[in-house]
Amino acid sequence: xxxxxxxxxxxxxxxxxxxxxxxxxxxxxxxxxxxxxxxxxxxxxxxxxxxxxxxxxxxxxxxxxxxxxxxxxxxxxxxxxxxxxxxxxxxxxxxxxxxxxxxxxxxxxxxxxxxxxxxxxxxxxxxxxxxxxxxxxxxxxxxxxxxx
Amino acid sequence: xxxxxxxxxxxxxxxxxxxxxxxxxxxxxxxxxxxxxxxxxxxxxxxxxxxxxxxxxxxxxxxxxxxxxxxxxxxxxxxxxxxxxxxxxxxxxxxxxxxxxxxxxxxxxxxxxxxxxxxxxxxxxxxxxxxxxxxxxxxxxxxxxxxxxxxxxxx
Numbered sequence: 083x084x085x086x087x088x089x090x091x092x093x094x095x096x097x098x099x100x101x102x103x104x105x106x107x108x109x110x111x112x113x114x115x116x117x118x119x120x121x122x123x124x125x126x127x128x129x130x131x132x133x134x135x136x137x138x139x140x141x142x143x144x145x146x147x148x149x150x151x152x153x154x155x156x157x158x159x160x161x162x163x164x165x166x167x168x169x170x171x172x173x174x175x176x177x178x179x180x181x182x183x184x185x186x187x188x189x190x191x192x193x194x195x196x197x198x199x200x201x202x203x204x205x206x207x208x209x210x211x212x213x214x215x216x217x218x219x220x221x222x223x224x225x226x227x228x229x230x
Numbered sequence: 231x232x233x234x235x236x237x238x239x240x241x242x243x244x245x246x247x248x249x250x251x252x253x254x255x256x257x258x259x260x261x262x263x264x265x266x267x268x269x270x271x272x273x274x275x276x277x278x279x280x281x282x283x284x285x286x287x288x289x290x291x292x293x294x295x296x297x298x299x300x301x302x303x304x305x306x307x308x309x310x311x312x313x314x315x316x317x318x319x320x321x322x323x324x325x326x327x328x329x330x331x332x333x334x335x336x337x338x339x340x341x342x343x344x345x346x347x348x349x350x351x352x353x354x355x356x357x358x359x360x361x362x363x364x365x366x367x368x369x370x371x372x373x374x375x376x377x378x379x380x381x382x383x384x385x
Contacts, residue, residue, distance in 0.1 A: 191286030
């Protein structure tokens with residue numbers, strides 16, 4: 083069961099990074115502008131990317147300023163059942179974010195693609211908390227010539 | 231089958247059954263007229279098949295139920311990507327029939343489910359007409375319809 087792993091530091095407090103991961107305004111400003119749902123623990127958030135499709139994430143665990151854990155309950159077959167986590171640690175003026183997308187059944191080509199897209203969106207998250215402006219869908223960097 | 235939803239499309243294409251068969255089953259062709267998608271299978275009875283977007287994501291999959299090259303192909307069909315096209319069963323089928331009629335081939339595509347109000351059949355009913363029109367253009371003129379060469383953008 084391979085995982086996607088990323089590490090990124092952002093110049094902000096853990097609490098500000100946590101807000102960007104747990105509120106509609108925050109998530110819509112770095113991942114996709116089409117973000118709706120219930121953001122509390124036990125809720126389901128719908129992230130949509132136009133004709134590319136989308137994901138429904140169940141919010142499994144929230145630890146303020148420390149961690150976020152989601153599970154994919156609807157979306158592409160490769161994603162269903164996988165879990166996504168963000169762990170936050172203060173490091174001076176920075177917050178270290180350890181990102182995981184866990185439980186892929188196989189390291190398929192789509193996983194390579196999604197890994198690159200996650201890195202792009204984590205840079206968007208960094209930009210959001212540091213400058214107030216991210217690059218969520220539909221303004222994300224495109225990495226496939228004939229799609230996305 | 232019988233009481234569920236069904237989509238049928240008939241078209242006549244100036245080509246040979248062999249060329250049409252290749253265009254329906256090989257990625258070098260499907261990428262041109264099927265929104266950039268690739269189609270993978272060994273094309274033997276009981277083999278699996280997978281349709282993927284250019285990012286490698288699975289959009290549809292199934293098994294080869296019947297194969298009689300270059301006349302008839304029956305596939306089970308399960309949608310894998312979009313929540314609004316996913317049905318809770320794997321019983322949908324697509325049948326491709328190729329009938330040579332002189333200088334043309336009559337192509338009949340039947341996509342059916344045993345469900346009423348099937349989200350899958352509703353979804354493919356939107357997709358097949360432009361995909362098959364582009365397939366006809368590709369085979370007759372060497373050029374597909376431009377908007378089927380890439381995946382639809384935007385909302």
